[in-house]
Amino acid sequence: MNTENIHQPFIKKFPGDFSGNTMQRNTPKVLFSTVKPAGFDHPKLIAFNEKLSEEIGLGQFEEKDLSFLVGNNLPEDMKTYSTTYAGHQFGNWAGQLGDGRAILAGEITNEAGQKNEIQWKGAGATPYSRHADGRAVLRSSLREYLMSEAMHNLNISTTRALSLAFTGEDVVRDIMYNGNPQNEKGAVVIRTAESFLRFGHFELMSAQQEYTTLKELADFTIENYFKEIQAEGQQKYKDFFENICRRTADLMVEWYRVGFVHGVMNTDNMSVLGLTIDYGPYSMMDEYNLNFTPNTTDLPGRRYAFGKQAQVSQWNLWQLANALHPLIKDEKFLEDVLNDYGSYFWESHDKMLCKKFGFDQLLDNDEKFFTNWQSLMQDLQMDYTLFFNELEKYDEQKDLRQQFENVSYTFLSEEKISRLSDFIREYKSRLEKNGISREESLEIMHKTNPKFILRNYLLYQCIEEINEGKTDMLHKLLHALENPYHTIYPEFSAKRPSGYDDVSGCSMLSCSS
Structure with missing residues (x-):
């Protein structure tokens, strides 16, 4: 080196x-x-x-x-x-x-x-x-x-x-x-x-009223990491804040795409570059649950639950806006940008969901379709990743229960199978509105939906093995995570075994490190 x-x-x-x-x-x-x-x-x-x-x-x-x-x-x-x-x-x-x-x-x-x-x-x-x-x-x-x-x-x-x-x-x-x-x-x-660099670096300088250093830090950050910003004066800092908001929203959409839950989205854990930073009590989503938080410290309020991450990121950006106000000095601008954040996020989020389902464009009635899907996922306790994997492989000639029973964390009763069947019919009807072939639709799904995610129980197993001096699983996981859109090890592309449901380090984690 x-x-x-x-x-x-x-x-x-x-x-x-x-x-x-x-x-x-x-x-x-x-x-x-x-x-x-x-x-x-x-x-x-x-x-x-x-x-x-x-x-x-x-x-x-x-x-x-x-x-x-x-x-x-x-x-x-x-x-x-x-x-x-x-x-x-x-x-x-x-x-x-x-x-x-x-x-x-x-x-x-x-x-x-x-x-x-x-x-x-x-x-x-x-x-x-x-x-x-x-x-x-x-x-x-x-x-x-x-x-x-x-x-x-x-x-x-x-x-x-x-x-x-x-x-x-x-x-x-x-x-x-x-x-x-x-x-x-x-x-x-x-x-x-x-x-x-984090939101918190700017918060500290602003809170201490070190406005000269705050300006120097903003200038340094823009010059080195936001070269697309060419404006001068006050407009430079406006463009800076808008860019951070856009990068943050894009990051949240990507977290939702793969089912990542950060667990501790404090402002000091937010990157101004829009990077995922500080991997503490995180988790990849197993069963779909908007109220899921992997962090024991986040109970009972669940401030950082999966479904709240976009809302929290916007709240964090309000705090950054307050910190940058001495440079921007335009309350209405900051309010407008932050109010637009939600619109930009939801449009990007729904376009992302379109890709997960293989749709070529977002239609007016898709919001209702996505809401019905979310309700189905939670009520049937469907595995977020595996559900889309099965949807890609769906064969109407096969028994519906046989295709999806290994995707659910609960018993699929006749009532639940009937509900799943209704959704599949709705999905097929929506696919007919595509302007692309089914083959092209599947290609979009393959590129959007991972086949392998690094689940907490796999990490738990790997930690246990390394503590015993074994590294076989570590090397297998490294190989699998390098190819997440392919099924390298079928045993890794399965739902969490029930034996890990209540094991510390699998379903819930603390901030202890």
């Missing part, structure tokens, strides 16, 4: 704390603090993303590179740092937050001129750890490594994962916050992104 070309434009541009002090504390009027990774004596590599390493300009892995992957023996001139930001958590202002267990090495540029930031997660405490240890466990690190790569291969904007390694030390965690802490194997993941 070539780490010599990693540079640090961010810390050269903005006010920061260069003390290297990891003591948890407030750091007013700065955007970062220098901090060194903790260092680990007995690391062991679990996985390395060779394709990504080549793509971003780091090159091939050599044994000596393991030290860098866990933050050991870094070049003396490399100033590693963590950024500070604020945020609204579960709807409440949380004040100063920051990279509590993330440490940035800097930025690397590949031969094509594309930039990517390199960041360790789980490499030790920072000033923003809030009395935590800055470590991470295998459980959460593997989940982030695999899921971020799964999302990338599903063609969804996301951070990426470069490497995963054991630290060689144990970390104590209370997984369900029930007073039962246990030792778990520590791990470090390196993740990459064009930028890790």
Whole structure:
């Protein structure tokens, strides 16, 4: 790996704390603090993303590179740092937050001129750890490594994962916050992104009335990551906000397309670039349920439930609008953009659903069709992914129960079969309004509906096996997630076994990591 070309434009541009002090504390009027990774004596590599390493300009892995992957023996001139930001958590202002267990090495540029930031997660405490240890466990690190790569291969904007390694030390965690802490194997993941800038970075500067730094941060972000914006003055910041809104709405549509539930959509977990970021208590949808949340911390309110993600993203954008107001200074503009957000999202969402069903265009009566479908899915407890897979294979010559019984998480009574039959007739009638052939319709469905999703019970199994020193399932999952629109391993393209219904880490997760 070539780490010599990693540079640090961010810390050269903005006010920061260069003390290297990891003591948890407030750091007013700065955007970062220098901090060194903790260092680990007995690391062991679990996985390395060779394709990504080549793509971003780091090159091939050599044994000596393991030290860098866990933050050991870094070049003396490399100033590693963590950024500070604020945020609204579960709807409440949380004040100063920051990279509590993330440490940035800097930025690397590949031969094509594309930039990517390199960041360790789980490499030790920072000033923003809030009395935590800055470590991470295998459980959460593997989940982030695999899921971020799964999302990338599903063609969804996301951070990426470069490497995963054991630290060689144990970390104590209370997984369900029930007073039962246990030792778990520590791990470090390196993740990459064009930028890790969040809504919360702008919220902090605005809340502290550091308007000069707020403007400099916005200018830096636009210049480096929004090159399509050519306007000057106030209009530049208007275009900036509109662009963030559009990217965020597009991301929400993609989450709904594949059934991804983030679980903790605080404003500090929202990327201004429209990336999926911070893989904590997430889940891919098994049975379709608009009220599903995978996060135990989100109960009983279910603020971040599957069906509320678009609404929450709009609420988060209101908070960003408040933060950017000192630059935009136009309340009506901000209100209009935010009010238009819903219209843009729903039109994009319904066009996405058209593709899932193989429709070539959105018709006036499709909203009623989609509403009927949602009701059917919830009442019959249909698996979101498998339902569309079966719809692609539907054969009217075969028994309806036989085709769909392995897609439902409940017994399909005669009444439910009758209801499913009515829907299939409605679907066939809608297909007749297509202006394309059935073959073309199926091609749209094949490209839109994944055959493999990274379900929580599969991750649970993989974590258990790696803890036992086995890696066969890890390699199979990596192969499958690289080809999500094909059935590589039929056993992975099946609904969640009932034995995992109430297993912690499968149906529900906590924020513990």
